[in-house]
Amino acid sequence: MSTPPDRRTRKRLATRLGISNIATRLFLDRGFDNVTVDEIAPAADGGRMTVFNHFPRKEDMFFDRDEELRQLLRATLLQRDPGVAPIEALRLLAHRLVEEQSPYVRFSTASQGFVKTIEASETLKARARAIRDEIAQVVADALAESTGKKAVDADARLAASLLLATWTVALIHGHQTFRQKRNAGEARAAFLAVIDKGTAGLTVALAGTAYIRAATVP
Amino acid sequence: MSTPPDRRTRKRLATRLGISNIATRLFLDRGFDNVTVDEIAPAADGGRMTVFNHFPRKEDMFFDRDEELRQLLRATLLQRDPGVAPIEALRLLAHRLVEEQSPYVRFSTASQGFVKTIEASETLKARARAIRDEIAQVVADALAESTGKKAVDADARLAASLLLATWTVALIHGHQTFRQKRNAGEARAAFLAVIDKGTAGLTVALAGTAYIRAATVP
């Protein structure tokens, strides 16, 4: 699925990763808005246009993993056990990611740095919201598809939006708990508590729709 | 509550409104990104710096009513009948706004223009999302306050986020229905259907929390 890197693509990806790493380091250290592209380029040992070649927007250097997450959610919904409802599949995913210490649900001093950097920049917050909406769209599509609907309807959109809202609040709560208790275990528990509570709630809330039943494409 | 306009403020507000009106007209006609501030200023018979004086961001000229909506929601939650649960109060508000033909829930060819203009611009979409998040924050605060909590906790945040997600999807669905059927009545019905369905769902979903009971500050 992702193992055909000839030399060209390897080099390209290396350049890209180099820029992204250097830039992210700078953003974390000094704040997104206090780092200019004209600084990043030489720091990454390249030209300014090379940066824009790989990253059309400055934020793209910071958010360089969102496509992965989209794929993960899509795959989770579409390739789930037919006996498991979509909502439940996502709940299980949350638990699995926590167990695997996935970067998406990590609560640590390092991740706090990311959170703080995002919170400090309107641009980064905007991009984070955009990603959230894009993911909601992906989930809505996957929900509709996995329950055999032709197009995304209001039900699918609502279910997806409610799910994403739950995840977002769960993440916020996890990070807040970590900030207060300085304890990753408690933070993970707090995150999962919101996920579980939200899932339980949504399960009854959406009982009339297909997204809590274990329906699959016929 | 809002009637102390001496001449100075009156003039200031007039200038502000003039700029906002002209700018919005231009945005609707030609698209947000195809209108420059250097065009708006002379069109509004003023200097470029005057525009930035009143509107720090270009988007502010387009979204010039969001504070009203925040106030409306806050007031609805805080000044509601003690016998009515917060969630129900918001449902009733939705019905009332529809009945009053409030601009916030209007479905017309004119409002389609606004929607299309927003959809066509990444900047405007970003701002719309930001406003949504700010409103969720306001609702979370009001929920916490109206149920006598000292600070916003995960429950309040979750309830507010779920509510806002429901409203957003309801609005999208209303607009989509209008676009397809070209019928304001059907669009309003579609909007309210999502609101009612969502409210019913959230009522059972959040049954454990205080936001569906009719609790008020002691």
Added chain:
DNA sequence: ACATTTTATGTACTGAGTACATATTTGGAT
């Protein structure tokens, strides 16, 4: 080694937003 395609990078421009200075207007005081 050569031609072709990709990738890296330079130059010059546009347009939003900011810092700072200046003018103009307004409300109130004499």
Added chain:
DNA sequence: ATCCAAATATGTACTCAGTACATAAAATGT
């Protein structure tokens, strides 16, 4: 009316992200 102080309008000059377009420097296949 006249003058003063605060608020408001506007000009000048700058920074920085992002774009259009051109060119150089690999890399790949023949």
